Amino acid sequence: MKTLILTNSDALSAPTIKKMVENGSVEGVGILKKSRPQIEPVLKSIGLKEDQILALERRNWVSELSQFIRKNEIEVVWVLTFPWIIPNELFNAVPKGFINFHFGMLPKYKGADPIFWQLKNNEEIGGVTIHLMNDKIDEGLVLMREELRIIPGENYGLHCKRLGEFTSTLTEKLIEKLSNNQNNYLKLDSEIETYESKPSIEDLTIYWNKQTAEEIECLINATNPKYSGANTKLAGFEMRILEVTPVTMQGAIQAEPGQIVHADVVYGLVVACINNEFLRITIAQTGEGFLSGVKLFNLGFLTGHQFTN
Numbered sequence: 364m365k366t367l368i369l370t371n372s373d374a375l376s377a378p379t380i381k382k383m384v385e386n387g388s389v390e391g392v393g394i395l396k397k398s399r400p401q402i403e404p405v406l407k408s409i410g411l412k413e414d415q416i417l418a419l420e421r422r423n424w425v426s427e428l429s430q431f432i433r434k435n436e437i438e439v440v441w442v443l444t445f446p447w448i449i450p451n452e453l454f455n456a457v458p459k460g461f462i463n464f465h466f467g468m469l470p471k472y473k474g475a476d477p478i479f480w481q482l483k484n485n486e487e488i489g490g491v492t493i494h495l496m497n498d499k500i501d502e503g504l505v506l507m508r509e510e511l512r513i514i515p516g517e518n519y520g521l522h523c524k525r526l527g528e529f530t531s532t533l534t535e536k537l538i539e540k541l542s543n544n545q546n547n548y549l550k551l552d553s554e555i556e557t558y559e560s561k562p563s564i565e566d567l568t569i570y571w572n573k574q575t576a577e578e579i580e581c582l583i584n585a586t587n588p589k590y591s592g593a594n595t596k597l598a599g600f601e602m603r604i605l606e607v608t609p610v611t612m613q614g615a616i617q618a619e620p621g622q623i624v625h626a627d628v629v630y631g632l633v634v635a636c637i638n639n640e641f642l643r644i645t646i647a648q649t650g651e652g653f654l655s656g657v658k659l660f661n662l663g664f665l666t667g668h669q670f671t672n
Contacts (some may be wrong), residue, residue, distance in 0.1 A: 366440070368391075394418060437457050454497070484586040507540070576636040621669050623664065
């Protein structure tokens, strides 16, 4: 089956594309031109030729894609993360339609970046829902829906890596369904439907006086590395935190949420959270680079200094 793949993520799509190249069923891959330096070398390393890679620009991508579909007699288009809304004229251009790989368990987490929201909300189960696309976001008849357990403490990058490998194992089953016109679509429970928009600055910010230590850790995991960490300030300096570790402090400690309660050259910085919980800062990022908690201590951030929103 002649397949075109649209993607904007090498981690989520490369294992699937590699498998499709091996079985000879992928005719081309469409990517955003601005993502070309990152994604094109990966695609070439797994066997795609230069004329099979379409670097799309916003101003003419629909006509360019239509031309490629006609020229190569594309039968189906697989979409593994693609930021632009696909018009109906393209849906009608291929006999098997456009198939979306949504990296969440629909009908929950419709909308933008379901991986972020699942990690932020400390979900135990992630996965992929594969469905026919229509003119509504994350709607359409569902072909497959497969769960992947989220590892406790897993960050965004690690989960994407595992999801990409997991999704590649589903390709043969999906091709068989499409080839045999199997119409055994899955029925989803509409009562658990949720929709999330793209994370805002507020969604990416740590609120020390509101969020528990667990909620802060989940937020940080959800932002690493895609959003370069969770936003905060320390003694007036803007920074992003990429990794923390929960710790237990001995004795009664009176401190405001966000206040550093311990700082040394061994443990770095330990910060108070609400409910008398504590987090050790292990990796942070400032304009000057990536810094460990110990490095932050060496730079002069000491007990009593305050993290703020």
